[in-house]
Amino acid sequence: MDAQKVDMFILTNGKFFESHQLVQIRERLLQIDESKWVAIQTLQFKDPTTSLIVSLLGGSLGIDRFMIGDTGLGVGKLLTCGGLGIWAIIDWFLIMGDTREKNMAVLQQVLY
Amino acid sequence: MLLYKTRLYGYLLTACIAGYIWLYYNISQTSSGSHSIQVCPIKKTTSIPCPSCGSTRAVVALMKGEILESFYINPLGILVALIMLIIPFWILIDLTTKRKSLFDFYFQIETFLKKPKVAASLLLLVVINWIWNIAKGL
Numbered sequence: 043m044d045a046q047k048v049d050m051f052i053l054t055n056g057k058f059f060e061s062h063q064l065v066q067i068r069e070r071l072l073q074i075d076e077s078k079w080v081a082i083q084t085l086q087f088k089d090p091t092t093s094l095i096v097s098l099l100g101g102s103l104g105i106d107r108f109m110i111g112d113t114g115l116g117v118g119k120l121l122t123c124g125g126l127g128i129w130a131i132i133d134w135f136l137i138m139g140d141t142r143e144k145n146m147a148v149l150q151q152v153l154y
Numbered sequence: 155m156l157l158y159k160t161r162l163y164g165y166l167l168t169a170c171i172a173g174y175i176w177l178y179y180n181i182s183q184t185s186s187g188s189h190s191i192q193v194c195p196i197k198k199t200t201s202i203p204c205p206s207c208g209s210t211r212a213v214v215a216l217m218k219g220e221i222l223e224s225f226y227i228n229p230l231g232i233l234v235a236l237i238m239l240i241i242p243f244w245i246l247i248d249l250t251t252k253r254k255s256l257f258d259f260y261f262q263i264e265t266f267l268k269k270p271k272v273a274a275s276l277l278l279l280v281v282i283n284w285i286w287n288i289a290k291g292l
Contacts, residue, residue: 102195102204113264118169120280121234123206125169126176127195 043071043079051082058087058145067146070153081152087145090138097137101130106137110144159257163248166241166256173238180210181217205284206230208292213238228292229283 048071056064071082088110097106102124107116124130196204212231215224224231244256267273 111268113267114260115165117267121206121209121230121237122169122173123194123196123204123209125172126193127198128193130195 043074043076045072047079048072055087058089058142059149060139060142060146063142063146067149067153074153078152082149085148085152087148088141090141093137093141094134097130097134101133101137102127106133110137110141112140159254162257162260163245167245170238170242173234177210177213181214184214203284203287203292205280205287206234207287208290209234211292228287 048068051071052064052068059067093106093110096109100106104116104119104124107119119125119129192198194204194207196202197207206228208228209231212224212227213235215227216232216235248254248256267276
């Protein structure tokens, strides 16, 4: 794919991924066919900052986990008052990274 | 955090062990007469009980054989007790027979729960339970 397009994608969507993944994403995007550009453009990524806000407010009900698509873990958090409050606090620090991992999984479905 | 088999089993086992330790601690606290500490962050900050407040009491009541009373305290407690009973055995069976039936089942349940109709009805149930909890003043 065109290097200019790839750089534009990295610029606009860089915040949705882990920094160490960006190099790999860039290389892979340069390799793949131009026809996938539309599919990549229309992908919906979840904002890590939003999930952090949700985690701070509704973390002990598991709403953050439901939001990023970890329904099973969300049910677990809901049933245990956010893991007796401990898991909810741990998730304040984990949820941003997990959101980025989920975004990477979404992108990988198109890339590979 | 994409879930892999060993990771998922690790989480589930840790959660179950933590649950049993919490249960043991709670029973030993209440039997010695002192009140057990409250850990629910929602109840601590807002003094309103959360949807799953009282599930420890429900599980304890269930262990004494009082099913109706446990249902009255919090129906979610019965669900928690079921999960805590089944999961360790399921993991043990999976590990000994080297299958991954629980892992597959987990993802089947996840996709089932993500269906809008199922999710909406379950959400309604949780909200009703929450209102009931507030009305009971747990």
